[in-house]
Amino acid sequence: MVIAGSLLVLCCLLLIGVTVPLAFGGVLLFLSLVGDFDVAGYLPSGHWKMNSVVLLAIPLFIIAGAIMEKGRIAAPLVHLAELMIGHVRGGLSIAAVLASGIFGSISGSGSATLTCIGGIMMPHLRRAKYPEGLSAALIVNASPLGMLIPPSSSHILYAWVSQTSVLKCFLSTVIPGLILITMLCIVNQVQLRKCKDLELNERPTDFAFQFKTRSRSAFPALLMPLIILGGIYGGIMTPTEAAGFAVIYAIPVAIYIYKGMTWKSFRETMLQAGITVGVVMSMIFMVLIVSRFLIFEDIPGIAEDLVYSVSENPIVILLMVNLTMILIGMLMDDISGLLLSTPILLPIVQSVGMDPIHFAAVLGVNLGMANVTPPTAPNLYLGARVTGAPVVKMLGPTMIFIIFAWMPTLILTTFVPQLSLFLPELLLGK
Numbered sequence: 001m002v003i004a005g006s007l008l009v010l011c012c013l014l015l016i017g018v019t020v021p022l023a024f025g026g027v028l029l030f031l032s033l034v035g036d037f038d039v040a041g042y043l044p045s046g047h048w049k050m051n052s053v054v055l056l057a058i059p060l061f062i063i064a065g066a067i068m069e070k071g072r073i074a075a076p077l078v079h080l081a082e083l084m085i086g087h088v089r090g091g092l093s094i095a096a097v098l099a100s101g102i103f104g105s106i107s108g109s110g111s112a113t114l115t116c117i118g119g120i121m122m123p124h125l126r127r128a129k130y131p132e133g134l135s136a137a138l139i140v141n142a143s144p145l146g147m148l149i150p151p152s153s154s155h156i157l158y159a160w161v162s163q164t165s166v167l168k169c170f171l172s173t174v175i176p177g178l179i180l181i182t183m184l185c186i187v188n189q190v191q192l193r194k195c196k197d198l199e200l201n202e203r204p205t206d207f208a209f210q211f212k213t214r215s216r217s218a219f220p221a222l223l224m225p226l227i228i229l230g231g232i233y234g235g236i237m238t239p240t241e242a243a244g245f246a247v248i249y250a251i252p253v254a255i256y257i258y259k260g261m262t263w264k265s266f267r268e269t270m271l272q273a274g275i276t277v278g279v280v281m282s283m284i285f286m287v288l289i290v291s292r293f294l295i296f297e298d299i300p301g302i303a304e305d306l307v308y309s310v311s312e313n314p315i316v317i318l319l320m321v322n323l324t325m326i327l328i329g330m331l332m333d334d335i336s337g338l339l340l341s342t343p344i345l346l347p348i349v350q351s352v353g354m355d356p357i358h359f360a361a362v363l364g365v366n367l368g369m370a371n372v373t374p375p376t377a378p379n380l381y382l383g384a385r386v387t388g389a390p391v392v393k394m395l396g397p398t399m400i401f402i403i404f405a406w407m408p409t410l411i412l413t414t415f416v417p418q419l420s421l422f423l424p425e426l427l428l429g430k
Contacts (some may be wrong), residue, residue, distance in 0.1 A: 006030055006290075014331050021279060024286035024336070031293060050285060053240050054160050058153045058284075059277040060243035064250050065112040066273035071254020071261040074103045074116045076218035082124065083214055087203040090192045092128055093135060094185050096121040097142045101181050104146030105225045106246070109153065110334070110371060114143035114379055118386040128199045130192075133393025138188050140383035140394065141401040144368030147334060148177030151228060154334050154367065155360060156239055157284075161342045164356045166239050167232060168424035172361040175423065176413045180365070183405035191397060220253050233427065280335060287339040294340075300347045307348055314352040318414055321345050322366060329370020333378060337367050354417070361420035365413050369406040372398060 009030045013023035068074065081095035088094070096117060104113045118139045125135040147154050150170035159166040192198070204210050228246055231237035237245060254261040261269065294300070307317055324345065328337045341363070349359050371379045380398060384391045413419055 005034060006293075011331065019279075021283040021286050023332075024283070024290050027290055028286065050281070050288065052160060053238075054156060054166065055284075057151075057156050057240040057243040058280065060240070060247055061151065061153050061156075062109065062277050062280065063270070063273045064106075064243065064246035065109045066269050066276070067247065067250040067254050067261070067266070068103070068106060069112050069116045070265060070269045071250065072258050073106070073221045073224075073250065073254060073260070074099060075120055075258070075260075076214065077102050077221050078117070078120050078124075080211075080214045080218045083204075083207075083210055087200055089198060089200060090185075090189045091200070092121070092125055093130060093138050093188050093192070096125070096135075096139055097145075097181055097184050097188070100139065100142035101145045101149050101177065102222070102225070104143070105149040105151070106221070106228075110144045110146045110368070110379060111382060113146040114140060114383055115386055117143070118383060122387040122389075129195075129197050131195060131397075132387075132389045134188070134191055134397045136383055136387040136389035137394040137397035137401060138184065139387060140379050141372050141398060141405065142181075142184055143379050143383070144334075144371055145177055145181065147364050147368045148173040148180065150174065151232070151239060151242065152364070154338050154364060157335060157338055158342060158360050158363060161339060162346055162356050162360075164360070165424075165428065168357045168428055169360040170232070170239075171423040171427060172357050172420040173364045175419045176361050176365055176409055179412060179419070180405065180409045183409055184401060187401055187405045191400065220257050224249055224253070283333075283336055284339065287336050291339060291343050295343055300344050303344050304348050304351060315415075317348065317352050318354070321349055322362070322410065322414060325363060325366035326370050326373065329367040330373055330376045334367040334371060337370070338363060355421060357424055358417045358420045362410070362414050365406070365410045369402060369410060372406075373402055374398070 006027050010023055010027050013026050018026065078095065078099045081098050082092060085091035085094055099121065100113050100117045103117055104110070118136070121139060122135065126132065146152065150173065152170065152173070155169040155173065156166055158164075159169045224246065227249070228237075228242045231245065232239055232242050251266070255263065255266065307320055310320065311317060325337070325341055328341050331337075332340070345363075346356060346359060349362075350356065354362075371377065374380065374395065377398075380391060380394060383389070384394065
């Protein structure tokens, strides 16, 4: 009864709009008042578990993403992609997807990707007479690529919780991320067939000169993920050290090269990033204690017995796990959803033979899709504010993207393990 009551309290608080950290705090208060759970006794254990060097990478990547967003580091990437394919029908929207993938690989944040790329690309798409709702929906659906293209904060957390390799978790989502990019572009092109009045950019007569100029301008931004990923996979830097390097590298690039930020605005950016870091780390602390209670009450074992009471077919079990992750992701953000679902669902998928690294990719695709799936869809509502497009206009195209782009990617990632395991095994061994 206590467990059911705590889950009910959590759902009710989230549905009425209480922030995730306070919602989990409400659950802890409920457990301390109604159950025999000694919340105070678990506070030191939560503090001890958060005292991790690996976990330090998360606030560093948040700071790096904030600097890149305010410093206009994504603008040269967009301009280069626009030059390359802007003259093709639907090329501007494809450029938005590619730019989201590249910027997401740098920031590791879906919300930062959406804010930055949406603010840059939406005016271009409007001027070219692309449908407002479709364009905004595409940008929203491409924003979770920051969770799939490494480095990703969510996969650092997953590796930390599941005690698996951070590098293998990074690599597990590369191919699913590329599949999603391809599917989003294809589905978008199909939806654009009825649009006859799109304005295409003319290919400049001095294309070679423009390409050279824009490539030189975009080079500092493109160099950042190459150095970070090359340093990590080359064994030169740990993920935490790479996150610290990302912050150090982004500051002079944003201030002196792209001049999107001054030292005065840098201080404001750090204050905003500090607020985000405080919220995220408080949320992690709260969720850790709730997760510890769930493990203490053997909820993973109960969930496994419940699943096997429905079916012992591995396909059915994996479908049930996917549905559970989608529902969790629809109610909360990706970090809290990951921390809550990993200790409960990982033993279940391992019981049917799924590798933990494979599950990292499945979890990433699931939570990314949940962030754009109504009714909660945090990225969808953020996208409405960033792009200025009404949510009503975005709903139809978003559902088409979910059904024909996200769902096929999720099915392939779930039932074709080598899509997730090929690169980790190739580069890092089994």
